[in-house]
Amino acid sequence: MIAENERHTAVPEKIDEVVIRFAGDSGDGMQLTGTQFTNTSALLGNDLSTLPDFPAEIRAPAGTLPGVSAFQVRIADYDIHTPGDSPDVLVAMNPAALKKEIKDLKPNGIVIVNTDEFNARNFAKANITVNPLEDGSLANYRVFQAALTTMTRRTLEASGLDTKSMDRCKNMFALGMCYWLFSRPLDNTVEWLKKQFARKPNLAEANIAVLKAGWNFCDITELFHDRYEVPAARMEPGLYRNITGNVSLAMGLIAASRRSGLPLFLGAYPITPASDVLHELSRYKNFGVTTFQAEDEIAAVCAAIGASFGGALGVTASSGPGIALKAEAMNLAVMTELPLVVCDIQRGGPSTGLPTKTEQADLLQVMFGRNGESPIPIISASSPKDCFEVALEAVRIATRYMVPVVLLSDGYIANGSEPWKLPQVEELPDLRIEFRADPEGFQPYERDAETLSRPWAVPGTPGLEHRIGGLEKENVTGNVSYDPVNHENMIHLRAEKVARIARELPDVEVFGDPQGGELLVLGWGSTAGAIHGAVSSARRLGLSVSRAHLRYLNPFPRNLGEVLARFDRVLLPEMNLGQLALLLRARFLKDIITLSKVQGKPFTRQEILDKIQSLLEHKHAH
Amino acid sequence: MPTETPTPTLLTKKDFQTDQEVRWCPGCGDYAILSAVQQVFPELGIPREKFVVVSGIGCSSRFPYYMNTFGFHTIHGRAPAVATGLKLARPELEVWIATGDGDSMSIGGNHLIHVLRRNVGVKILMFNNRIYGLTKGQYSPTSELGKKTKSTPAGSVDYPFNPLSLAIGAGATFIARSVDIFQAHLRDTLRRAAQHKGTAYVEIYQNCNIFNDKAFSGLTDKETKDETALYLEHGKPLVFGKNKDRGIRMSGTRMEVIELGGELGPDDCLVWDETQENPALSFLMAQLQPPGFPIPLGVFRDVEVPTYEERVIAQMHTETERLGVGKLEDLLRAGDTWTVEEQPAS
Numbered sequence: 001m002i003a004e005n006e007r008h009t010a011v012p013e014k015i016d017e018v019v020i021r022f023a024g025d026s027g028d029g030m031q032l033t034g035t036q037f038t039n040t041s042a043l044l045g046n047d048l049s050t051l052p053d054f055p056a057e058i059r060a061p062a063g064t065l066p067g068v069s070a071f072q073v074r075i076a077d078y079d080i081h082t083p084g085d086s087p088d089v090l091v092a093m094n095p096a097a098l099k100k101e102i103k104d105l106k107p108n109g110i111v112i113v114n115t116d117e118f119n120a121r122n123f124a125k126a127n128i129t130v131n132p133l134e135d136g137s138l139a140n141y142r143v144f145q146a147a148l149t150t151m152t153r154r155t156l157e158a159s160g161l162d163t164k165s166m167d168r169c170k171n172m173f174a175l176g177m178c179y180w181l182f183s184r185p186l187d188n189t190v191e192w193l194k195k196q197f198a199r200k201p202n203l204a205e206a207n208i209a210v211l212k213a214g215w216n217f218c219d220i221t222e223l224f225h226d227r228y229e230v231p232a233a234r235m236e237p238g239l240y241r242n243i244t245g246n247v248s249l250a251m252g253l254i255a256a257s258r259r260s261g262l263p264l265f266l267g268a269y270p271i272t273p274a275s276d277v278l279h280e281l282s283r284y285k286n287f288g289v290t291t292f293q294a295e296d297e298i299a300a301v302c303a304a305i306g307a308s309f310g311g312a313l314g315v316t317a318s319s320g321p322g323i324a325l326k327a328e329a330m331n332l333a334v335m336t337e338l339p340l341v342v343c344d345i346q347r348g349g350p351s352t353g354l355p356t357k358t359e360q361a362d363l364l365q366v367m368f369g370r371n372g373e374s375p376i377p378i379i380s381a382s383s384p385k386d387c388f389e390v391a392l393e394a395v396r397i398a399t400r401y402m403v404p405v406v407l408l409s410d411g412y413i414a415n416g417s418e419p420w421k422l423p424q425v426e427e428l429p430d431l432r433i434e435f436r437a438d439p440e441g442f443q444p445y446e447r448d449a450e451t452l453s454r455p456w457a458v459p460g461t462p463g464l465e466h467r468i469g470g471l472e473k474e475n476v477t478g479n480v481s482y483d484p485v486n487h488e489n490m491i492h493l494r495a496e497k498v499a500r501i502a503r504e505l506p507d508v509e510v511f512g513d514p515q516g517g518e519l520l521v522l523g524w525g526s527t528a529g530a531i532h533g534a535v536s537s538a539r540r541l542g543l544s545v546s547r548a549h550l551r552y553l554n555p556f557p558r559n560l561g562e563v564l565a566r567f568d569r570v571l572l573p574e575m576n577l578g579q580l581a582l583l584l585r586a587r588f589l590k591d592i593i594t595l596s597k598v599q600g601k602p603f604t605r606q607e608i609l610d611k612i613q614s615l616l617e618h619k620h621a622h
Numbered sequence: 623m624p625t626e627t628p629t630p631t632l633l634t635k636k637d638f639q640t641d642q643e644v645r646w647c648p649g650c651g652d653y654a655i656l657s658a659v660q661q662v663f664p665e666l667g668i669p670r671e672k673f674v675v676v677s678g679i680g681c682s683s684r685f686p687y688y689m690n691t692f693g694f695h696t697i698h699g700r701a702p703a704v705a706t707g708l709k710l711a712r713p714e715l716e717v718w719i720a721t722g723d724g725d726s727m728s729i730g731g732n733h734l735i736h737v738l739r740r741n742v743g744v745k746i747l748m749f750n751n752r753i754y755g756l757t758k759g760q761y762s763p764t765s766e767l768g769k770k771t772k773s774t775p776a777g778s779v780d781y782p783f784n785p786l787s788l789a790i791g792a793g794a795t796f797i798a799r800s801v802d803i804f805q806a807h808l809r810d811t812l813r814r815a816a817q818h819k820g821t822a823y824v825e826i827y828q829n830c831n832i833f834n835d836k837a838f839s840g841l842t843d844k845e846t847k848d849e850t851a852l853y854l855e856h857g858k859p860l861v862f863g864k865n866k867d868r869g870i871r872m873s874g875t876r877m878e879v880i881e882l883g884g885e886l887g888p889d890d891c892l893v894w895d896e897t898q899e900n901p902a903l904s905f906l907m908a909q910l911q912p913p914g915f916p917i918p919l920g921v922f923r924d925v926e927v928p929t930y931e932e933r934v935i936a937q938m939h940t941e942t943e944r945l946g947v948g949k950l951e952d953l954l955r956a957g958d959t960w961t962v963e964e965q966p967a968s
Contacts, residue, residue: 043960188958232962241959251954258950265711285941287948290710290934295736299703302696302733306676306707309694310715314707332697422959425950459692459708459715462671467640467686469695470679479642480687 034071045232176214252391357600439463512546699730
């Protein structure tokens, strides 16, 4: 992307995309810096995708490798689906960040380092023996050295701030430099700083001054020979905002509440990476949203069930370890046939695992991790903006079929962001439901002929007094029943009810060669972007490969078996050891090739492309 | 929410009985508690459809099936959590919890302390029989030290919980104690609980005649009951005994039993005050037990503070006044947005 021939005063060189990774200590404000670069780029009309990567410790010892926090953003002038395999630019605020992240940088990539932090003390903290700026190890990159801390302090000499407060502004110096390098205006971040520090105007001024200093430093010193510009992407006309998965999920739940007429009740217990759903929803009390921060995960789901029993839209949000605790209560919702949405924002497991890293290894837990025959519909989100639609769909299924529904997201989607074309409210699905009101002939477990759902009869309705609970119920009457034949019948009914959901699901769509071919790359959840990129690249290379993506994991779309049969081979990349593959093999007796990655990081496009090539070339070689 | 004409409020005990066969063991104290509740509910002037009885797991938790109200037999220990969600969603409902010493003090301990701390407007009837009945006779967290049961053949080495002390420690605003077969007292206690605005916690001594018979015989046997029970009455001196010849008074930071009739009279006894904000006295009272002391019955504490649901609703109103009723369009368009115009094909 880089041509070293023009003076910086010249017109910036237009490039189609760039991937920047901001890396520093947990306390250096890298997430904030990356988010600002992202938001400014969004307003310029770039397509974009982000990948935050931060440690589980709030403040790991400063300067150490475990303390490194990074934020990767890819901006482009065309339609992209991933945050990029490897960065073009690395901003390293200290030696630990450089050491940890440099291996990912593209050859000849740009490295911006804060030389003030490159001293013996910090080398020791990062287990570095030789100064990497001097040992030739960075020869394959273009290294730009700047004394960010010194220049920040100098900028703020007259500010009256103490040194510690001054040093906190140095991320703005780096951001200013990146804004200059990629021709971004400062005003969006300036406005944001003013708003953020409305009550501390001196801090707002200091940050703004340092941001401008970073920009001016590049403009004056000719540190960089070249300047770049990523023009706006060609996107569908409309109004856009940049959105993370967890915010999108919260919006979707509020939208579902409005479209169903049911007040939203979220029961939650703080857990990474799901807490932002609680934070976000707690802000919307004026939308009739009740958020209940419970004493534990079990109370969170139980309160949601209690609210559902009362006629609210009961939702709980957690991650793998919390879902494990909720299992018994989820089964109570199965047995009492009450609507409930259980959001599982997956993270690395087992046990506490990798709290801040992504994984897709809860599928079998939510499918099977409860006692008895316990069918629960499962629906998954494929990208940050997709969380909105999936939330509406989860609510639709839960209320129409009177079932608990699991919504699977993951840490990558939850914290990552992308531009979202805002939907028209009136075009959102109509989710209105009716409570049972007529006492005449009322039976708590009488079933709808089509959906097999039982009536939602909320307390306070005269004549509908009835008792529900976790003991097996007699069909229709809902009385406690130990009758063997009734029990078997009820098990079949609960399973059939979930199976019937498939009747209303859209067919899974094949992109590439819908009629079939040598290889289908199937995916679910957050692998969608990487698969899309890899399959597009493979097809440009002339390979016979198609792709399809599953939103519904239980039940499967009706045409799935037939789709799989159209292809010689099926490749399924999963951030687990092959959990969906196991379900597909069992259901369709079709072999599935698993591409597994469980490193707490999403697949790169290249990893999937390599696998596609090895499969198809291997075949051709024989 | 439903707006149909409510059922007439002139209800009788019969209106609260279900057609379900009651399946507690013959002679179980639960029958007496069921009868008292079915007598008190119709007196409260609340339409039947507004009542919800929520329970966990255990013998006591079968209670909802026998009450002709809305009912929810949930999972072990979780009734307070389910009830909290229900009460937040529908504050106008009259929510009662039936639970036992195992359900509430052991597996559900966490939910119990938190429902009390929040002061959710629910009534909790804790049937304390000091044994696990439904699982056939293991010791419970309220079983006395040394108790021999199926799981403690050499005697229990666990110190028991004092449920009322625990409730006071968790910030309970209403606590009371009664006994299954003291029907008049039990009904009075239930009425008092019904009138309380926040969480009302009622410990009911309940005899399990199969696995822990006569656990409370000192209190219930004819010969000893008058000497064992101390009835707490607000504003009255603490006097007990068949001949009202003994009383309780403070001695420094401790309570002591005094003999009345000689130099000392009722005026020397502590006058009971259930309304003290400071729970210290209630705590001292909850600690009294034989030997050496009578067993206090009645209301230990009754103070009024806003309920959890009231605070939640108030905050919702404040936020709605501050921000206006939320509009979905505005919500979606909040934050930084940009417009992509129709572009000419290149």
